[in-house]
Every structure is written in structure tokens, then in C-alpha cells.
Amino acid sequence: MTITKTQLAIIITVLALVLIASVATTVWVVFFRDDGGTPITPDYPPQGTEQNQKPLEGDDSDKMESPEGGGAINVTYQTSVKVDLSENKVTLLYANPQASNQNVAILIMIGDLVVAKSDLITPGHGVDTLTLEKQAKERLMVGGYDGELVVRAYDPETNEKAMVDAKGKVKITIVE
Amino acid sequence: MKRILFLAFVITLMMSISVTVFAENSVTSDSGTTIDISATFKAGSTAEDVISVDIAWGAMEFEFSEGVDGVWDPSTHQYMGAAESSWSASGNEITVTNHSNVAIKATFTYTGEVETVYGTFTNDGVLALATAVGTARDAAPSDSVALTLGGSLTADTAGKVGTVTITIAKQ
Numbered sequence: 001m002t003i004t005k006t007q008l009a010i011i012i013t014v015l016a017l018v019l020i021a022s023v024a025t026t027v028w029v030v031f032f033r034d035d036g037g038t039p040i041t042p043d044y045p046p047q048g049t050e051q052n053q054k055p056l057e058g059d060d061s062d063k064m065e066s067p068e069g070g071g072a073i074n075v076t077y078q079t080s081v082k083v084d085l086s087e088n089k090v091t092l093l094y095a096n097p098q099a100s101n102q103n104v105a106i107l108i109m110i111g112d113l114v115v116a117k118s119d120l121i122t123p124g125h126g127v128d129t130l131t132l133e134k135q136a137k138e139r140l141m142v143g144g145y146d147g148e149l150v151v152r153a154y155d156p157e158t159n160e161k162a163m164v165d166a167k168g169k170v171k172i173t174i175v176e
Numbered sequence: 177m178k179r180i181l182f183l184a185f186v187i188t189l190m191m192s193i194s195v196t197v198f199a200e201n202s203v204t205s206d207s208g209t210t211i212d213i214s215a216t217f218k219a220g221s222t223a224e225d226v227i228s229v230d231i232a233w234g235a236m237e238f239e240f241s242e243g244v245d246g247v248w249d250p251s252t253h254q255y256m257g258a259a260e261s262s263w264s265a266s267g268n269e270i271t272v273t274n275h276s277n278v279a280i281k282a283t284f285t286y287t288g289e290v291e292t293v294y295g296t297f298t299n300d301g302v303l304a305l306a307t308a309v310g311t312a313r314d315a316a317p318s319d320s321v322a323l324t325l326g327g328s329l330t331a332d333t334a335g336k337v338g339t340v341t342i343t344i345a346k347q
Contacts, residue, residue: 069267071233072233073231077227163236
């Protein structure tokens with residue numbers, strides 16, 4: 001079987017196109033694909049109240065004293081977090097008791113990946129469920145991860161973000 | 177016929193032998209029969225770690241005073257009223273109180289938004305607080321650090337210069 005010049009030209013053209021497509025894909029994956037990146041603190045913090053927040057039963061704690069011009073929060077959480085991929089649900093326990101004098105917003109992170117985030121949780125309320133972020137659903141696999149709970153405080157009157165953030169380690173279990 | 181009789185004799189003999197069995201979880205009744213006692217195991221539960229900390233901070237107000245050369249005094253060959261650049265702080269303490277059922281370590285990190293300004297903490301930026309188990313609420317383990325800023329600031333970079341992150345970890 002002999003290959004004509006025309007056939008050879010077609011084969012070379014196809015191979016060249018495949019090569020170009022491969023190089024282009026590699027460049028896009030390495031330099032341009034959106035992999036989540038490092039989370040950036042918003043210039044304009046969450047304005048709404050978290051829809052999943054619930055009143056903390058039996059919480060009659062007195063407001064904490066904080067130095068003039070400062071703030072005070074109580075950060076209460078369990079170190080285990082469960083992510084249900086099929087239900088798009090993150091189950092956790094976070095409380096912002098009445099004692100706090102700041103609203104807070106929380107994030108559940110695995111490295112740079114935001115697994116879930118809340119709107120403002122007002123004092124006297126807590127959350128036990130958050131919605132799984134779409135990007136996290138696409139990237140997480142069944143198993144266990146070491147993650148972080150990030151807590152950001154906001155002045156309830158001015159909504160200005162406090163200079164002080166808090167974070168803690170959590171164990172995240174992913175199920176289907 | 178003999179074989180059948182011998183077999184019947186052996187069976188009768190075997191059935192007449194009494195055997196005592198010592199078995200746990202069994203009780204011998206008066207009539208000599210045994211009753212098996214079964215029990216199920218229900219696993220106990222251990223309390224899950226609950227991290228609960230109070231964090232209180234002051235106004236976090238800092239002022240940078242640029243150094244002044246002063247006025248040259250020819251009679252003493254000295255600058256009069258010269259001063260080095262300096263920082264002063266107000267409400268720069270952060271207090272952490274532990275209400276957790278585990279001992280915790282709080283690590284303080286300053287993240288600058290102005291390259292020429294840096295922050296340092298007393299206690300090397302680490303507080304180790306004992307568990308609150310066995311303590312009254314108003315006697316919970318508590319400690320503080322103070323933030324000090326260093327470096328230099330200009331009129332253009334004045335404003336928000338950074339944030340403090342407190343990382344809570346089980347000890």
C-alpha cells in the first residue's frame with residue numbers, strides 16, 4: 001500500500017492540529033484554568049442574614065465586655081464537619097452566642113478551596129447546615145480531609161469588618 | 177440379632193451418663209437443664225471536642241510619629257527637639273478565654289496590607305490555655321497578648337494597615 005502525497009499532507013495536517021490542540025490545552029490548564037485560588041476578603045462583606053441560622057436554645061449569656069472601640073465574640077464549634085455530595089449539604093455546628101457583640105460570617109475551607117460559606121450570623125444564633133459550594137462539589141471525593149473553619153467578625157452597626165479574624169482546624173468527612 | 181442388642185445397650189449406656197458442663201453466662205436450674213443468658217453490647221459515647229473561646233480586642237488604634245530633625249543650635253552643635261520615628265498604640269490587647277472541653281493553643285498572626293509596616297506580639301504570639309473542664313465559667317483559663325507595630329508609615333499609606341488572625345488549635 002502506497003500513500004500518495006495528498007494523503008501524506010492530510011495526515012501531517014491532522015497530526016499538527018492534534019499537537020497544537022494538546023499544547024493549547026496544557027497552557028490553559030497550567031496558566032488560565034480557574035482552580036479556586038486563594039480566598040480574598042471581600043471589600044463589601046455579606047450584607048444578608050444567614051438563612052440557615054437558628055436561635056440558640058437556652059442561650060441567655062450576658063454580653064461580653066470589650067474595651068472601648070473594640071469588639072468581642074465567642075467562637076463555639078464542633079471539630080467535625082460532614083459534607084453530603086448528593087444533597088449539596090454541609091453539616092456542622094457553629095454558634096455565635098448572645099454574649100458576642102459582633103455579627104460573624106464563617107467559611108469552611110480545605111486548603112484554598114471554599115467548601116461552604118455563610119452570610120451574617122447574628123448574636124444568639126447558630127448554624128447546623130450550610131449549602132455546599134458548587135466548585136467544591138466538583139473537586140471533593142469521598143473520604144476525610146483536614147480543613148479549617150474561618151470566622152470573620154463584622155460590626156453590627158457599621159458592618160465594618162473587624163481587624164481580628166479567627167480560624168480553627170476541623171475534620172471534614174465527605175459522603176455520597 | 178446380637179449386634180442389634182449390643183447397639184441398643186451402648187445407646188442406653190451413653191444416654192444414662194451425666195455430664196457436667198461449666199459454661200459462662202449459663203445458669204443451671206433445679207431440674208438440671210441449662211439456660212443460656214445472652215447480653216448485647218451497647219457502645220458508650222465519648223464527648224466530642226467542642227471548641228468555645230471568647231475573643232475580645234481593643235480599638236486597635238496605632239499612631240506613627242515621623243521623626244523630626246529639630247532645630248540646629250550653633251551654640252551646642254546639636255539639633256534641639258530632635259526625635260526618632262515612633263509608634264504609639266491604644267487598645268492593642270487581645271484576650272482569649274477558653275471554655276472548651278480541651279486545652280487549646282491560640283496562635284496570633286499579623287498580616288500586613290502596607291509593606292513597610294510589621295507587627296509583633298507579646299508572648300511570642302502564642303497562648304496555651306488549659307481545658308475548661310473542672311473550672312467555673314467565670315474562672316475559665318484566660319490570657320492576653322499585645323500587638324506592637326513597627327516599621328514606617330507615610331501619609332499616603334495611613335489607614336487600615338493589616339489584620340490579626342487567631343488560629344485556635346487543640347493542644
